[in-house]
Amino acid sequence: MKPRILAFIPAHNEEKSIRDCLAGLGDQTLPRDVELDVIVIADNCTDRTEEVALEAGEEFRLRLKVLTTKNNKHRKVGALNAAWKSIYGDPLDLYDKKLTIYQEYYKTSVKAILGMDADSRLAPDALTQLWEGLMSSRNIGGVMAKYTMRMPKKKSLISKDDVHYEEKIRTGEYGGAIARWWTHQQKQDMASWLLDLQYRGGSTYVLGGQATLFRPEALQDIIEENKLDGPWQDESDVEDMLLTWQIQKSKWKTLISPTARCFVDAMKSYHTFRQQRNKWQSGTVELLTNKDIGVKSNHKGKIWRSQIKTFIDLSVRLLFIILLALSLATDQFYWSWIWVIPVALASVLNTILAIKTPMHRIIDVILAALLISPEIYLWVNLITFANVWLGKLSANKKDGWAIQYNAERGATRSKLVEGIIIVALLIIAIVYLCFDYRSYLTSESVQLAIQPYLKAGWIALTYLTIYTSLFMLYQIWTLRGRHTA
Structure with a gap:
């Protein structure tokens, strides 16, 4: 069985964005002799996320399966852990289920796990660049792509007579002058952060969930050291930062790729931006001040x-x-x-x-x-x-x-x-x-x-x-x- 990259894509009511995310994976040129499998986690969905994902998988010739969750109370964290357990087993299972020979071989063949958001899209060749970064040294636990916010198209490009006018505006694909200006401010903020990290050697204190390639051994170390049933935890509003700190605690390096790019959606209004930043800032403060979490980062200072x-x-x-x-x-x-x-x-x-x-x-x-x-x-x-x-x-x-x-x-x-x-x-x-x-x-x-x-x-x-x-x-x-x- 060939070595493979396994993509986890949690998707809660993402029927409008999941196809574009999967189209980005279909565009990738994979490393030589490496295969790509995709698991879309349709998390408590009430729309057509599952159907759209399956159709896109066929359209872009992806080896894709959809894992559905019901009554998942842990949102993105629960969805990611469900995908992890589908491959590596559930430690909380009351029955000692033995993996088949095929499942054991498959688990061993997974050399990297790609965590992606359903509204993100990798640039062409980004996956190969992430792979090369992860495989450049044995002690690298995760490599993150460089994020760039997608600029909405001008709202004036849509005819007011278009019957889908309001729907196109709601999707965020188009926006007015304020939305486009606000998007650039977030792009510039992200650019400033990325440039600072690269100047300091490329080590990062957060492997963003939008697009990060993980080494499975690093995630497994987190489970073993912290007695968890999955690598991701909901003890913090910034679960990706907590995960990164735990990876660093296990002596793995966490880096940003100097070349791989991922396009992500920005918060296009003041209100949504404030709520997102409130979550990020409160999660960061909680990690810094809550001693019960019991994990520190090399970047804490x-x-x-x-x-x-x-x-x-x-x-x-x-x-x-x-x-x-x-x-x-x-x-x-x-x-x-x-x-x-x-x-x-x-x-x-x-x-x-x-x-x-x-x-x-x-x-x-x-x-x-x-x-x-x-x-x-x-x-x-x-x-x-x-x-x-x-x-x-x-x-x-x-x-x-x-x-x-x-x-x-x-x-x-x-x-x-x-x-x-x-x-x-x-x-x-x-x-x-x-x-x-x-x-x-x-x-x-x-x-x-x-x-x-x-x-x-x-x-x-x-x-x-x-x-x-x-x-x-x-x-x-x-x-x-x-x-x-």
């Missing part, structure tokens, strides 16, 4: 530094807004050209990132240089950061997966408009009060009382700004290399 950097970014902006408002209100604001330096550095950094982002547009580079797009995107992430850390004080743990699913289905709605209105009204009220009480606020007694606090605040802000400026210089320095995102 880097992740903590990233959290601290985000806290400093939030502090700098809030402190600047407060100090600027007080200075203007009390007529004690003095401009210095030195404050142009961090703005200029940020413009250079984001322009380089925009240019290095795959398939970028001219408008994206211009908006990055003007700092319009990066600042808006950063504020959204800062709000998420603050919301998650404040949520740590709450006694009730939220189900991140359920919240994200509901947002993607449209079962919940964004409160963005209400938030903007409240902030706008607050700004108007503060401006009105400042003008109404201007004579009092600009009086000598008030100025003398406020001055020590302003001085201390501006000094603190100066030191924080120097730190962020040095960090931006370091980022610009790292981007000088030939690494591609």
Whole structure:
């Protein structure tokens, strides 16, 4: 029996995307003498996912079977573990079932397991490139493809008379200017992360579930060391990060491929993006702070530094807004050209990132240089950061997966408009009060009382700004290399 790659594709109501995912696998040129088998896990589906997958398997000549789950309460984790048990057996089975000779040979022939999302698509030759990366050294436990968000087509390309107009919009294949702009911000964010990892040698603290090739021995080690019934666990909202940390704990390397690319869907609205990032951020914080999970990453220090950097970014902006408002209100604001330096550095950094982002547009580079797009995107992430850390004080743990699913289905709605209105009204009220009480606020007694606090605040802000400026210089320095995102 030839060595083979076995693909696990969990699919919950993915009838609209599963065909494209399988078409990408059909496009692959496999390594010499290596075969590909595909298992689509139709997880608690109420649509035609199973039928569409079987039809696509025949169309693209894939050796494919569909594994159906019912009453699976562990969502993606449960679906992946069901596929694993179908090959390697279930340790919780009460009966000691012996594998047939064929099953034993088949299990031995599986040299790599590809974990994919049903809405992802591998670029041609990506599977061979992942295979070459995994087989380049005996101690590599997993290799992840480089992810690029798919840009929606222009909504204007669809005729308003098209009877399928609303359906095409709902699928996400087409989008308006905001959806396309929002997609690019996520692409640029992903590009920045990938470039940083490659500069540091290609080791990663998360093997993303969209497209990662695993060594079966590494997954088996996780099961044995942690007494599990499958490699994937639902103890964290970021199950792929937890899995990666456990692989590293077993002394396996986890890398990103420098060449293999996978196209993934972006969150095309503010609401769905916020819910996804809330899940990711809360899962990351839980892994960092929950000692009961009992697993650490080689990158834990880097992740903590990233959290601290985000806290400093939030502090700098809030402190600047407060100090600027007080200075203007009390007529004690003095401009210095030195404050142009961090703005200029940020413009250079984001322009380089925009240019290095795959398939970028001219408008994206211009908006990055003007700092319009990066600042808006950063504020959204800062709000998420603050919301998650404040949520740590709450006694009730939220189900991140359920919240994200509901947002993607449209079962919940964004409160963005209400938030903007409240902030706008607050700004108007503060401006009105400042003008109404201007004579009092600009009086000598008030100025003398406020001055020590302003001085201390501006000094603190100066030191924080120097730190962020040095960090931006370091980022610009790292981007000088030939690494591609």
